Amino acid sequence: MLAFLLRQHQIKLSLWYKIAIPQNDTLEGLELGIGTYTPNVKGVAFNWIYSKTDNATAWQTGTVTITNSFKGLQSGFVNWNENEVSGVQWGFFNKAQSVKGLQFGFINVNPYRKYARYTNRSCKFY
Secondary structure (H helix, E strand, O other): OHHHHOOOOOOOEEEEOEEEEEOOEEEEEEEEEEEEEEEEEEEEEEEEEEEEEEEEEEEEEEEEEEEEEEEEEEEEEEEEOOOOOEEEEEOOOOOOOOEEEEEEEEEEEOOOOOOOOOOOOOOEOO
């Protein structure tokens, strides 16, 4: 069963960066690993240390999560996004250029606030 799912690119097992089975740049399904870089993710990216993507429509989790463009739930100790987040960033430190959704954490950085905001301690709604 696992071999079938690996061949169908529904599960990716990652050791570090691009050391993974299978070594694809696109994932539609579940990614499990220690630390990884997968350019395009649709599904769940669960990595122990870091999870890096360019474009994701997913639940991305790890100690450090890094994306370029993101839709969904990004949860980790540090969540770093270079562009827009549509959804939720949940962690100690959250950074995005713009947010359509919620940043929930101790430190929330959103330098280009395009939306009206309501601030309640460290929880920001955009």
